[in-house]
Each structure stands twice: as C-alpha cells, then as structure tokens.
Amino acid sequence: MVLLLLFLGAMYQGLRSESNGYVRERPVSAWVAQDNTNNFLRSSSYLRTWHRDSIAALPGVARVTPMLRLVTTAETPMGAGTLFLIGYPPGAAAAEPHLVAGRQVADSGEIVLDRAFARKYRLVIGDTLRIQRHEYRVTGLSSGTNAVMVQFAFISLADAVALVGFRSIVSFLLVEGIPGVPADSLVARVRRLGGRVNAFTQDQFVANNQAELQAGLLPVVAAVDVFTALVGAMVLALLLYSAVSERREDYAVLKALGARNSTLRSSVLKQALLATAMGSAAGLCTYLALAPLAPRFVPQIALALSPMVVGQALGFALAMALVGAILPIVRLERVYPAEVFRA
Amino acid sequence: MIPAPLVLQDVGRSFGEGDQKVEAVRGVSLSVAAGELVLVMGPSGSGKTTLLSMAGSLLPHTSGLVTVVGQRIDQLTSDGLADIRLRTIGFVFQAFRLIDALSVEENVELPLNLAGNRRPKSRERARALLEMFGLGPRRALHPHALSGGEQQRVAIARALANDPAVLLADEPTGNLGARAGAEVIRLLHDSAHQRGRAVMVVSHDARLRGYADRVITMEDGVIRD
Numbered sequence: 001m002v003l004l005l006l007f008l009g010a011m012y013q014g015l016r017s018e019s020n021g022y023v024r025e026r027p028v029s030a031w032v033a034q035d036n037t038n039n040f041l042r043s044s045s046y047l048r049t050w051h052r053d054s055i056a057a058l059p060g061v062a063r064v065t066p067m068l069r070l071v072t073t074a075e076t077p078m079g080a081g082t083l084f085l086i087g088y089p090p091g092a093a094a095a096e097p098h099l100v101a102g103r104q105v106a107d108s109g110e111i112v113l114d115r116a117f118a119r120k121y122r123l124v125i126g127d128t129l130r131i132q133r134h135e136y137r138v139t140g141l142s143s144g145t146n147a148v149m150v151q152f153a154f155i156s157l158a159d160a161v162a163l164v165g166f167r168s169i170v171s172f173l174l175v176e177g178i179p180g181v182p183a184d185s186l187v188a189r190v191r192r193l194g195g196r197v198n199a200f201t202q203d204q205f206v207a208n209n210q211a212e213l214q215a216g217l218l219p220v221v222a223a224v225d226v227f228t229a230l231v232g233a234m235v236l237a238l239l240l241y242s243a244v245s246e247r248r249e250d251y252a253v254l255k256a257l258g259a260r261n262s263t264l265r266s267s268v269l270k271q272a273l274l275a276t277a278m279g280s281a282a283g284l285c286t287y288l289a290l291a292p293l294a295p296r297f298v299p300q301i302a303l304a305l306s307p308m309v310v311g312q313a314l315g316f317a318l319a320m321a322l323v324g325a326i327l328p329i330v331r332l333e334r335v336y337p338a339e340v341f342r343a
Numbered sequence: 344m345i346p347a348p349l350v351l352q353d354v355g356r357s358f359g360e361g362d363q364k365v366e367a368v369r370g371v372s373l374s375v376a377a378g379e380l381v382l383v384m385g386p387s388g389s390g391k392t393t394l395l396s397m398a399g400s401l402l403p404h405t406s407g408l409v410t411v412v413g414q415r416i417d418q419l420t421s422d423g424l425a426d427i428r429l430r431t432i433g434f435v436f437q438a439f440r441l442i443d444a445l446s447v448e449e450n451v452e453l454p455l456n457l458a459g460n461r462r463p464k465s466r467e468r469a470r471a472l473l474e475m476f477g478l479g480p481r482r483a484l485h486p487h488a489l490s491g492g493e494q495q496r497v498a499i500a501r502a503l504a505n506d507p508a509v510l511l512a513d514e515p516t517g518n519l520g521a522r523a524g525a526e527v528i529r530l531l532h533d534s535a536h537q538r539g540r541a542v543m544v545v546s547h548d549a550r551l552r553g554y555a556d557r558v559i560t561m562e563d564g565v566i567r568d
Contacts, residue, residue, distance in 0.1 A: 249440070250442050250444070253440045253442060254442075254453075254457075255425070256399075256401055256428065256434055256440075257428065257429065257434070257453060257454050257457065257501075258425050258426065258427075258428040258429020258430070258432075258454060258457055258458070258505075259425060259429075259457050260421075260422050260425045260426075261421060261422075261425070262422070263457065336401075337401045337428075338396045338401040338402040340401070340434070340436055340440050341392050341395075341396060341401075341436070341513060
C-alpha cells in the first residue's frame with residue numbers, strides 16, 4: 001500500500017514538474033494569449049499575427065516570439081501517437097525547449113521530440129516520422145515536455161502554419177522585456193492595447209498552469225490515495241483481528257493476570273504501527289529499487305520522489321495503522337478474563 | 344485480629360434473565376485467612392469455579408460482597424480490578440495457561456513487567472522463583488517443551504511473582520500425574536503455611552484434603568457443609 005502511495009505521489013509530483021517544465025523554463029517576461037485563456041496546457045488560444053507587431057511596438061518590449069500550438073497525430077514505425085506540436089521561429093531562444101540530446105530545429109522538415117515520446121516509439125535522432133503527410137526528421141530530444149497523457153514536439157513556425165492551414169494565426173506570444181522593465185508594467189501595457197488579448201507575467205502564467213494541473217489531477221490522486229489507505233486499513237484490520245482472535249486465550253490470561261485494557265490496547269496499536277512501519281520501509285525500498293526501471297516499461301511516466309511525497313505516504317500509512325487497529329481493539333475489549341477457565 | 348485477605352459475604356451469581364435465569368452460586372459466605380489453605384470441593388457444575396472467578400474478580404458477582412485485602416471489588420473500576428488482580432491475587436489454572444510464545448522465564452516475568460518493574464529487576468525475581476521451584480535450568484525453554492508438572496510449577500511461580508496476599512487455584516492437579524500433583528500440592532501448602540498467603544483451591548482431588556486447613560463442599564451453587 002505504501003509502495004502504491006509513494007508511486008502515486010511521485011507520479012503526481014513528476015507530472016507537475018514535467019508537464020509545466022516547458023512553460024516554467026521560458027526566459028520571458030510575459031505571455032500573451034487570447035482573452036479568456038489563462039494557461040498553456042488545457043486551453044485554446046488564437047491570436048492574429050498583427051498582434052505581434054502591435055506588442056513589439058510597445059515601449060519596454062525587446063522581442064516578441066510567436067508560437068503556434070496544435071494537437072496532432074504523428075505516424076511512426078511503431079504506431080501513431082498524439083503530440084502537442086509547437087511551432088516557433090527557428091533560433092528564437094524564448095521558445096526553444098531544453099534539450100537532452102541533439103540540436104534545436106533549424107529548418108523546415110525538422111522536429112524535436114520529447115524524450116519520453118521518442119523512447120515510447122523507439123525513435124532516435126535522425127529517424128523520421130509523418131504528420132499529415134509531411135515527413136519530419138528528428139534533430140533533438142527534449143525534457144520537461146512530457147504531460148503524461150501527451151508529449152510536446154517542436155517544429156518551425158512555418159511548418160506549423162502549413163499544418164494548420166491559416167497563415168495569420170498564432171497561439172501565444174512570448175514577450176521579452178528590455179532589461180530593467182518590470183514584467184507587471186509590460187503586462188499592463190499589453191492589456192491596455194485591447195483587441196481581445198490577455199497578458200500574464202511569466203510567474204503568473206506558470207502558477208496558472210500549476211493550478212490547472214492541480215484542479216484536474218489532485219482530486220483524482222487524492223481519491224486514489226484515500227481508497228488505497230482504506231484498503232490498507234482494512235487489510236491491516238483483518239490481519240490484526242485474526243491475530244487477536246487466534247491469541248484470544250492469551251489475552252484472557254493477560255487480563256486475568258492484571259493487564260489493564262489500556263495496556264492491551266496499546267499493545268495492539270504498537271503491533272499495527274510496527275506492521276505499518278515495516279511495510280513502509282519495505283515499500284520505500286521497493287520503490288527505490290523499481291522507480292529507475294519504470295520509464296523502461298512506461299516511458300511517459302515521470303516519477304519525482306520528494307520528502308513531501310514520502311511524508312504524505314507515511315501520513316497515510318499512520319492513518320492506516322490507527323484506523324486498522326480499531327476493529328482488533330474492539331475485539332480485544334470483548335475478551336473476558338474469566339475465559340481462562342474454559343477447557 | 345488481622346482481617347482475612349479474602350472475604351465473601353452472601354455472594355451470588357446468576358446468568359440469564361426471566362425463565363432462562365440460572366443461579367450458579369447462591370448466598371455463599373466464606374473467608375480465607377492469611378496462612379490458611381481452604382479447599383472447595385464438589386461435583387462438576389456445583390459452582391466451584393464460578394465462586395473462584397468471583398473471588399478473583401474475574402467475574403462480577405450479582406449479589407453479596409467480595410472483599411480482597413479490605414477492598415470491596417464491586418466499588419472498583421475496570422482498571423482497579425486489573426490492579427487488584429495484578430498485585431494482590433495469584434492465579435493457578437488447571438490448564439496452566441502459560442503463554443507459549445514466551446519462554447518459561449518470560450512467563451514468570453510477565454506479571455512483574457505488567458506491574459511496572461524494570462526488566463533487570465523482574466528478570467532477577469523470575470530467576471529466583473524458578474530456581475526455588477527447581478526450574479532454573481529450564482528457564483529458556485518454551486512451555487510446550489516442559490512436562491505437565493513443570494508447567495504447573497511455572498504457573499505457580501508466575502502466580503507468586505508479585506508476592507500476592509491471595510492465591511487462587513482451579514483444579515491445580517487436574518492435569519497432573521500422582522507425583523507431579525503431590526509436588527504442586529506441597530507448593531500450595533507451603534505458600535499458605537510458610538508464606539502466610541490466603542490460599543483457596545477448587546479441586547476434585549481428594550489428596551488435597553490432607554493439606555487443607557478447611558474443606559468446603561459445594562452443591563447446586565451453595566455450601567453444604
């Protein structure tokens with residue numbers, strides 16, 4: 001149970017870190033999106049290309065990088081996979097992903113893939129894949145671009161525009177300010193432009209994405225955690241209940257000899273805590289042994305074990321022990337010292 | 344005059360209600376003085392064990408008074424009853440009731456540890472008792488490795504661990520052969536006469552008659568003589 005709790009917690013943390021990693025690492029002051037769009041991961045955003053020129057002309061703005069994002073299916077020799085495809089002008093550092101191998105997209109027909117996607121479909125640098133009848137050669141592998149359900153890939157803006165079929169549309173604009181210009185003031189200036197656009201500081205946009213992730217995933221993970229803890233508590237309760245039942249005569253003897261109920265209760269509680277502590281230690285060791293192997297079997301899994309995750313798992317384990325001890329203690333209360341006289 | 348450590352006055356115990364009500368013990372009055380061994384005899388179902396259970400505060404009485412070393416047990420809480428059993432009463436059972444998961448020494452240590460003694464002290468006391476009962480070399484064994492007579496001697500050592508004023512024994516020789524039974528009878532007798540304990544023994548064993556200071560016969564839940 002603790003292993004499962006650790007796995008769930010680490011997966012949640014890994015997902016938070018990986019799927020927001022690309023947004024978090026942008027070296028920009030502000031993000032500009034369509035009005036009513038406040039995050040990158042779960043939204044649509046369409047801006048006209050002339051917005052870029054209007055924003056670039058604002059005082060304090062050093063550079064504006066357009067980005068076109070689309071969800072598409074890539075055909076690989078190992079099958080079809082869904083990609084979060086991001087088009088940006090080659091050489092625009094503001095939009096370039098963090099690479100773990102190869103090089104960034106420099107030209108049309110090139111693609112950088114998330115490393116988990118590449119591992120899942122057994123693609124390496126130099127391989128090709130097809131998107132809407134167009135062939136793309138893999139030039140690099142990125143990290144911080146795995147949203148578990150879907151992975152990011154990067155192509156040139158021109159290729160992305162060709163795939164979408166509309167020339168005058170982008171999804172987001174990444175705004176870099178002149179050094180010394182506060183991001184807040186840039187955002188305020190963009191907002192004053194109107195034209196159904198909204199702007200966020202980098203920090204705010206990262207927080208929005210984090211909140212979006214939490215709103216979608218946290219209740220699910222929390223529910224699974226609670227059910228896991230309940231199942232664990234029930235298993236523990238049954239084990240201890242059986243142990244108390246099997247040793248009923250011994251408990252009757254202890255009561256006859258003068259053991260207080262509180263002493264026996266604490267003995268059952270200690271057994272529950274000991275079993276949980278041993279289970280927790282075994283779960284943690286098993287996790288540490290298996291976690292490095294997980295990406296080999298499920299490449300899109302991103303695990304990040306933190307002290308907080310361990311603490312939460314142990315907290316749930318403690319709750320399991322306390323809840324699991326209730327039924328055996330009730331059973332224990334019903335053992336009477338006079339039972340020692342039973343044949 | 345020193346009050347008797349164990350006093351039962353007009354004690355009764357019934358089970359069930361209405362038509363189903365069964366009176367297992369009715370109006371029994373009995374006291375066991377310090378240094379006295381009282382033997383309670385009678386046929387099966389006569390209420391002997393129920394009487395012993397009430398005397399040992401293992402079973403609440405439904406009428407009358409039970410006083411152990413001057414303390415009315417009906418006035419005690421569950422913890423108070425546990426404490427009086429721990430510090431004042433020693434029990435010896437027909438089926439020994441040793442805890443098999445523990446060694447002989449640990450079984451004897453058990454009441455001492457429950458009474459809050461530190462481990463070295465309780466171990467020392469347990470070893471001394473086992474030596475006294477000729478079980479020193481057997482202390483590391485588990486009860487199942489001992490003979491019936493040895494197990495009952497361990498049980499008596501455990502009963503005496505906290506130096507109780509009252510010792511209650513239920514058919515202590517019931518599962519033993521003649522020789523082992525005689526040894527147990529001698530230990531109970533010594534416990535009363537040499538150590539000054541109030542000893543109450545419930546038994547069918549006629550050999551005990553010769554060691555008892557008083558013999559009480561029960562029948563149908565009452566004392567016949």
